[in-house]
Amino acid sequence: MGSRDGSGGHSTEDQVYAADIQSIREAQARIAPYVHRTPVLSSTSIDAIAGKQLFFKCECFQKAGAFKIRGASNSIFALDDEQASKGVVTHSSGNHAAAVALAAKLRGIPAHIVIPRNAPACKVENVKRYGGQIIWSDVSIESRESVCKKVQEETGAVLIHPFNNKYTIRRPGFDAQPLRMCGAEPKGADDSAQSKAAGKIITLPSTNTIADGLRAFLGDLTWPVVRDLVDDIIVVDDNAIVDAMKMCYEILKVAVEPSGAIGLAAALSDEFKQSSAWHESSKIGIIVSGGNVDLGVLWESFHKR
Amino acid sequence: MGSRDGSGGHSTEDQVYAADIQSIREAQARIAPYVHRTPVLSSTSIDAIAGKQLFFKCECFQKAGAFKIRGASNSIFALDDEQASKGVVTHSSGNHAAAVALAAKLRGIPAHIVIPRNAPACKVENVKRYGGQIIWSDVSIESRESVCKKVQEETGAVLIHPFNNKYTIRRPGFDAQPLRMCGAEPKGADDSAQSKAAGKIITLPSTNTIADGLRAFLGDLTWPVVRDLVDDIIVVDDNAIVDAMKMCYEILKVAVEPSGAIGLAAALSDEFKQSSAWHESSKIGIIVSGGNVDLGVLWESFHKR
Structure with missing residues (x-):
C-alpha cells in the first residue's frame, strides 16, 4: 500500500495522503530511541460515568509533556x-x-x-x-x-511546520481491526468540523477556547486525512473540557492540559452518545495528548465554574 | 526463611516479623485479580534537578487512588x-x-x-x-x-486495622540485590524517626502536617520492621512536600496528594544528599503512594507559599 512520489506523499487507491503504513513504520523506528512508551490507564469509576470501557493513552507523560x-x-x-x-x-x-x-x-x-x-x-x-x-x-x-x-x-x-507537515502526521486507521476514528474539537476552534461539513478547508478568522493547543488550522496535508479517514468530529464547549480536566485530576490522577482532556469530554458528550460509533463500540481509546498547564490558570478555570 | 507461629507471625533469624517472603508471595497471588499493575514513570527534567535517576512507582493510579x-x-x-x-x-x-x-x-x-x-x-x-x-x-x-x-x-x-495489621504490612528488603531502604516522614509527624533514634516506639501526642495520610502511628507489628529493616528515615517539612507536589503536577504530570509527594521531597532533601544511601546509589525508586487530594486544598497550599 502506497509508494513515494516526488513530493514525498504516499498514495492509497486514488487519494494521495502525506503518510502511509510504510512511512509510519519508518517513523516508529526513527523516533524509538527518543520517546517514552507511555502507559495506558483505566478507571472503573470513569467507566461507570461513561457507560463504556475507556482506555487513556497518557501522552501527557511523554517527553516534553505531550505527543508532539x-x-x-x-x-x-x-x-x-x-x-x-x-x-x-x-x-x-x-x-x-x-x-x-x-x-x-x-x-x-x-x-x-x-x-x-x-x-x-x-x-x-x-x-x-x-x-x-x-x-x-x-x-x-x-x-x-x-x-x-x-x-x-x-x-x-x-x-518544522507545526501542523501541516508530513513527518508530524499521525494517520490512524490502518489497523486490521474495525476501528471507528473520532476527532474532538472545542466549539471556539471547530474548523475541522466545519470543514468536514462543507467538504473543503474552512479557516476561522479567530479562535476562542481554553484549549490553547487546539487553536491551529487544517493544512493541505492534514485535510485529506481528516476528510477521508476520520469518521466524525465531536465538538464540545469549554465547560465540558474543564469538567473532563477536573475528572482527569480527581479520578484518573493525571495532570492534563485542556487540550489533553478534550478526548474524555468528547467521549462523555451527548453528541457522541447519539453517534453510531458509540453504539458500535464497547471499548474506547482516548489519547491524552498533553499535560502542560499553568497551575494558576488551571485553578482559575475550575474556580470560575 | 520464616515459618508460621501460632500468632501468625513469621520469624527470620531471631526476630519475628509480621511478614516474610512467603506471606508476601501469598499476598501477591491473593490480590492480583483486584489491583492494577501501576506504571513506573521517569523524567529527565526531574533527574537533572535531583542529580540521580529517579523512578516513580505510581500507586496514585492504583484502584481507589492509593497503594492501600x-x-x-x-x-x-x-x-x-x-x-x-x-x-x-x-x-x-x-x-x-x-x-x-x-x-x-x-x-x-x-x-x-x-x-x-x-x-x-x-x-x-x-x-x-x-x-x-x-x-x-x-x-x-x-x-x-x-x-x-x-x-x-x-x-x-x-x-481491618489501618496500620498495625500483618496483612497490610509491606515488608521490603528481601530482594537479592543490595538495596538501601529509606522512609520519609513529615516534620510534624515524625514518630518513626524519633522511635528509631530512641530505640523504642515513641507515640506523638498530636501531629501537624499537610500530609493527612501520614498522621498514623507505629504499632507493635510495624515497629520491628521499621527498626531493623529501614536504613534511615528522612524528615522533611511541609514546604518541601508542597514543592515536591508541585513538581509532580508540573513536570511528572501526575496528580499526587501531599503524602504521595513525600518520597520525592525526601529524595531532593539535603539530609538525603548527605546520607550514605545517596552516595552508594545511582538509581532511586520512589513510591508515589496516593493521589487523593481536594483540588481546592491543593491550590491553597500552592498559593500560601
Whole structure:
C-alpha cells in the first residue's frame, strides 16, 4: 500500500495522503530511541460515568509533556546532516515548540522557536529548558508565519511546520481491526468540523477556547486525512473540557492540559452518545495528548465554574 | 526463611516479623485479580534537578487512588466465609478507608468505616462511592478506636486495622540485590524517626502536617520492621512536600496528594544528599503512594507559599 512520489506523499487507491503504513513504520523506528512508551490507564469509576470501557493513552507523560515530540523528532532526525547543520525553526504557542527545541537538542543542532505573545507561561518555560532560542511574534497566524520566514532567510534553518507537515502526521486507521476514528474539537476552534461539513478547508478568522493547543488550522496535508479517514468530529464547549480536566485530576490522577482532556469530554458528550460509533463500540481509546498547564490558570478555570 | 507461629507471625533469624517472603508471595497471588499493575514513570527534567535517576512507582493510579487497596484486599480476601459474612470495620481518615470499602464491595460484604471529622472531603467521597457505611468519630485516636470497637461489638464485623495489621504490612528488603531502604516522614509527624533514634516506639501526642495520610502511628507489628529493616528515615517539612507536589503536577504530570509527594521531597532533601544511601546509589525508586487530594486544598497550599 502506497509508494513515494516526488513530493514525498504516499498514495492509497486514488487519494494521495502525506503518510502511509510504510512511512509510519519508518517513523516508529526513527523516533524509538527518543520517546517514552507511555502507559495506558483505566478507571472503573470513569467507566461507570461513561457507560463504556475507556482506555487513556497518557501522552501527557511523554517527553516534553505531550505527543508532539513524536512528530518533532521524526522531522528532525529525518534531516540529512547538511540540512540539519543550519538548525531548525518553527512557530508554535506550545507543545510543538518545546518538542522541536528538545528534538533539536537531542540532535545537537540549534532550534529557533517563534512564539506568539499569548502562549502559556509553562510552555514557554519548557522551550527555554530545552535550550530553544525564542523569537516573539504577534498572535495572528500571519505574524507568526512572517517572523518565522524571516528567521529562515537569515539562518537557513529548516522549517518544522507545526501542523501541516508530513513527518508530524499521525494517520490512524490502518489497523486490521474495525476501528471507528473520532476527532474532538472545542466549539471556539471547530474548523475541522466545519470543514468536514462543507467538504473543503474552512479557516476561522479567530479562535476562542481554553484549549490553547487546539487553536491551529487544517493544512493541505492534514485535510485529506481528516476528510477521508476520520469518521466524525465531536465538538464540545469549554465547560465540558474543564469538567473532563477536573475528572482527569480527581479520578484518573493525571495532570492534563485542556487540550489533553478534550478526548474524555468528547467521549462523555451527548453528541457522541447519539453517534453510531458509540453504539458500535464497547471499548474506547482516548489519547491524552498533553499535560502542560499553568497551575494558576488551571485553578482559575475550575474556580470560575 | 520464616515459618508460621501460632500468632501468625513469621520469624527470620531471631526476630519475628509480621511478614516474610512467603506471606508476601501469598499476598501477591491473593490480590492480583483486584489491583492494577501501576506504571513506573521517569523524567529527565526531574533527574537533572535531583542529580540521580529517579523512578516513580505510581500507586496514585492504583484502584481507589492509593497503594492501600493492596493491604485491604489482602486482609479481606484472606478471611474465611464465616468471618467475612459479618462484614469488616476500620477507622481511617482516608485512603485505607476507601480501600477497605472497595475491597469489601469486591468481596460482596458490608464495610463499616469510622472516619474522623477532619478527613479530606475527597477521601470521604471515595468511601461513599465504594458503598462503605460511614460512622463519624472525633479526631483523636482514642475516639476513633472506641467508636470502632463499638461497631465491632454491635455487628461482629472483623477489624481491618489501618496500620498495625500483618496483612497490610509491606515488608521490603528481601530482594537479592543490595538495596538501601529509606522512609520519609513529615516534620510534624515524625514518630518513626524519633522511635528509631530512641530505640523504642515513641507515640506523638498530636501531629501537624499537610500530609493527612501520614498522621498514623507505629504499632507493635510495624515497629520491628521499621527498626531493623529501614536504613534511615528522612524528615522533611511541609514546604518541601508542597514543592515536591508541585513538581509532580508540573513536570511528572501526575496528580499526587501531599503524602504521595513525600518520597520525592525526601529524595531532593539535603539530609538525603548527605546520607550514605545517596552516595552508594545511582538509581532511586520512589513510591508515589496516593493521589487523593481536594483540588481546592491543593491550590491553597500552592498559593500560601
